[in-house]
Amino acid sequence: MRKISIILKQSGNIDGDQAANFLASSSDKLSYAATSIKKQAQTNRNLAGKVLRIMYILTSTTIGLSLGFATALTVFGVLRFRRVVYTLVILCWILTIICWMLFGTYFVIERLSGDTCTALQDFRQNPDNNSLSIILPCNELLSVGTVLTDVSTGLFEVINQVNSEISTLRANSLPGLKYVCNPFSGPPDFRYQPKDCPAHSIPIGDFPKELKMFTCSDTGEAKCKEGFITISEYNVIEAYTTPVQNLLDTYPEMENLVNCQLVKDAFSDILVHYCKPLKKHIKTIYVSMLLLSIAMMVLVSTWTSTTRHEQHFLNGSVKPNIEQ
Structure with a gap:
């Protein structure tokens, strides 16, 4: 946190x-x-x-x-x-x-x-x-389960949105870009299942590393070649993907806490x-x-x-x- x-x-x-x-x-x-x-x-x-x-x-x-x-x-x-x-x-x-x-x-x-x-x-x-x-306090923690479900739903939608953007980039300028692993099952359960990710997908925390090779060394957008992103865009992506990965890393602990494991x-x-x-x-x-x-x-x-x-x-x- x-x-x-x-x-x-x-x-x-x-x-x-x-x-x-x-x-x-x-x-x-x-x-x-x-x-x-x-x-x-x-x-x-x-x-x-x-x-x-x-x-x-x-x-x-x-x-x-x-x-x-x-x-x-x-x-x-x-x-x-x-x-x-x-x-x-x-x-x-x-x-x-x-x-x-x-x-x-x-x-x-x-x-x-x-x-x-x-x-x-x-x-x-x-x-x-x-x-x-x-x-x-296990009975009291059961009420927090709805909050954890909301977190799961939010993360599921965020990662799906990222993959949608990746699909656009793959179709236009970055065909070698890898998809991000979505560790949650679909609705209505949204269960955390990181082992079920596709073989060639990557964790969302590694997505900035994947973009590193497609990032311009020059900060000017006009000087960036086609198929590359600017450093400012890269920093924004890193700023958003890192917290999501941090949440995913702590999710099993939160789940164990709610389940009184x-x-x-x-x-x-x-x-x-x-x-x-x-x-x-x-x-x-x-x-x-x-x-x-x-x-x-x-x-x-x-x-x-x-x-x-x-x-x-x-x-x-x-x-x-x-x-x-």
């Missing part, structure tokens, strides 16, 4: 200046919006990274301490260091509670990730009727490379946390019962014999 704006300003036309100013302001707005989206995405990425690091540290620390304290509890329990055992029992109960909390957290994450992947799959198949449509491709990448591994790994973690929680609870319950039984035996079962 900036390139087109610069070329239109160089043309010196009043309408061209107005269009150039509109394109320049629109380009600035798009750049500002893109920068805002990038900053927001980076903020969300950093936040997600911090949460994941905290979860990793908390999980690793809990597992390490649980295994260490469980081993220490067993060793000191066998050696009957009661005071140490009492302290370890309390610490192990705390770690057991944390293990259960982590198990619940990972279990919920696994369910949410599964539902999210299912929603992404449904969106890829039917983006118009999906729960994610509420938070995604960027979002669909991102979701496809997530579904192929992340959903199944994520679900598998989270399930492995929460199953491991479940087994660790059960093992810790059984171990701590056993030693709690053992210490209570020993304390009861020492306090109640052995009484002094007092003679009257």
Whole structure:
């Protein structure tokens, strides 16, 4: 859009200046919006990274301490260091509670990730009727489709007009001039199909290069030979064909944007490379946390019962014999 704006300003036309100013302001707005989206995405990425690091540290620390304290509890329990055992029992109960909390957290994450992947799959198949449509702008972009159709129609007619002029030139003075490729199908669809162009046609952006060999080196029209065009005429043609080619170069991106293809491709990448591994790994973690929680609870319950039984035996079962 900036390139087109610069070329239109160089043309010196009043309408061209107005269009150039509109394109320049629109380009600035798009750049500002893109920068805002990038900053927001980076903020969300950093936040997600911090949460994941905290979860990793908390999980690793809990597992390490649980295994260490469980081993220490067993060793000191066998050696009957009661005071140490009492302290370890309390610490192990705390770690057991944390293990259960982590198990619940990972279990919920696994369910949410599964539902999210299912929603992404449904969106890829039917983006118009999906729960994610509420938070995604794809429905809003559908209304822009008519504008894109107008652009396609306009470009189709411009290129046809250029080819009509080329036909006249070929018939009169420039028989070797090549036709311009029209990458759009006919009405009513006006689909962008650049691969269907004739073999000997050229892109409209290369049309000035084609005319270069038929351009006079002298600026004076009177000195131009028959079958040649002046440099001023060449400059006007170049000024108009270059923006058209720029529009054609960006057309696939505009089409993908309107069709929300960027979002669909991102979701496809997530579904192929992340959903199944994520679900598998989270399930492995929460199953491991479940087994660790059960093992810790059984171990701590056993030693709690053992210490209570020993304390009861020492306090109640052995009484002094007092003679009257």
